[in-house]
Amino acid sequence: MSDAYLALEDGRVIEARGRAPGRTRGELVFTTAYTGYEESLTDPSYEEQVLTFSYPLIGNYGVRDERFESDRVHPRAAIAHEFTEDVAEWLDAGDVPAIDHIDTRELVTSIREGGAMKCGIAVGDGATPEDAKAELSECRGMSEHVDIGKRVTTVDHTTYGGGDTDVALIDCGAKMSIVESLVDRDATVHVLPYDTTPGEIAALDPDLLFISNGPGDPANFEAAETLVDEYVGDLPIAGICLGQQVVARALGGTTEKMAFGHRGVNQPVRDLDSGQVVMTTQNHGYTVGEPGDELDVKQVNVNDGTAEGLANEDLDVLTRQYHPEAHPGPHDSLGFFDDVLALTAENRNVVADD
Numbered sequence: 232m233s234d235a236y237l238a239l240e241d242g243r244v245i246e247a248r249g250r251a252p253g254r255t256r257g258e259l260v261f262t263t264a265y266t267g268y269e270e271s272l273t274d275p276s277y278e279e280q281v282l283t284f285s286y287p288l289i290g291n292y293g294v295r296d297e298r299f300e301s302d303r304v305h306p307r308a309a310i311a312h313e314f315t316e317d318v319a320e321w322l323d324a325g326d327v328p329a330i331d332h333i334d335t336r337e338l339v340t341s342i343r344e345g346g347a348m349k350c351g352i353a354v355g356d357g358a359t360p361e362d363a364k365a366e367l368s369e370c371r372g373m374s375e376h377v378d379i380g381k382r383v384t385t386v387d388h389t390t391y392g393g394g395d396t397d398v399a400l401i402d403c404g405a406k407m408s409i410v411e412s413l414v415d416r417d418a419t420v421h422v423l424p425y426d427t428t429p430g431e432i433a434a435l436d437p438d439l440l441f442i443s444n445g446p447g448d449p450a451n452f453e454a455a456e457t458l459v460d461e462y463v464g465d466l467p468i469a470g471i472c473l474g475q476q477v478v479a480r481a482l483g484g485t486t487e488k489m490a491f492g493h494r495g496v497n498q499p500v501r502d503l504d505s506g507q508v509v510m511t512t513q514n515h516g517y518t519v520g521e522p523g524d525e526l527d528v529k530q531v532n533v534n535d536g537t538a539e540g541l542a543n544e545d546l547d548v549l550t551r552q553y554h555p556e557a558h559p560g561p562h563d564s565l566g567f568f569d570d571v572l573a574l575t576a577e578n579r580n581v582v583a584d585d
């Protein structure tokens with residue numbers, strides 16, 4: 232008898248091997264990346280989701296906290312063909328249910344063919360298929376998690392670095408690599424709660440407003456939209472992933488749910504000005520539909536044509552749907568951080584003074 236069950240929205244219940252016990256539910260997503268499991272498992276963008284690794288062996292170079300993107304594991308559960316003991320112990324210690332000995336390639340194929348699915352998981356002594364189905368019946372869609380920002384944001388204003396350019400990073404579930412990419416380029420990064428008000432930004436008087444990545448439906452991040460609406464034209468504005476979606480919504484664009492998202496570290500993106508194609512890291516289930524009148528689409532996904540980069544050069548707005556900070560994935564787009572910092576008056580003055 233098995234001690235682990237995965238119940239899917241398409242009616243199937245799959246038997247598995249339990250690696251970390253518990254009962255849970257969430258939207259079933261995947262990553263095709265073959266490294267970077269520590270970064271992915273600690274990425275706050277996976278909150279309320281169950282992460283399936285399509286690469287068969289996960290954990291073959293151990294678990295080191297220096298590679299973590301936040302202070303905890305965010306997916307509600309993890310699925311692989313085989314987790315090493317290290318990873319299983321780490322997930323168990325964090326009370327995150329884990330299962331393996333599953334045909335993950337078949338599972339990922341069914342998500343790609345049938346679209347995003349809800350799932351329920353039951354793992355451990357006495358777990359039954361009915362327990363997994365009961366979890367599934369309680370599972371809500373990503374858009375229904377209206378308070379998701381509260382669970383992934385910083386509570387207090389935290390400052391990193393000591394450079395001359397002050398960046399207000401609105402933490403909708405920010406990856407630490409975004410902070411580090413800015414600090415490495417001589418910025419002072421003020422990590423601020425997702426519901427920071429325009430008055431609080433005025434008191435800080437930053438050089439750049441930056442909306443971070445984050446989980447779920449961008450429509451649930453209205454406070455960040457208000458900031459963009461309030462400060463566009465007065466401050467340069469940047470955004471990554473959920474940040475691009477929030478900026479687009481604030482400036483008259485629309486967002487929509489994708490069938491199964493972009494999920495891996497080899498998504499090709501074409502820059503429409505240069506024609507250059509770069510490989511990018513992606514992990515999103517929503518996308519910008521109409522960019523609206525204020526934003527130009529500057530980069531597109533080679534596979535499906537969706538908007539990967541938006542800009543308004545007059546208003547100093549620059550966003551990316553993918554993850555230029557990598558971790559995991561290719562470093563080809565790190566220059567994005569140079570480009571956004573170059574938009575600030577602070578850095579323009581440096582150039583002018585030279």
Ligand SMILES: NC(=O)CC[C@H](N)C(=O)O
Nearest residue numbers: 444445447472473516517
């Ligand atoms: N990585 C992210 O920021 C994800 C963006 C958004 N939550 C989506 O799923 O589309």
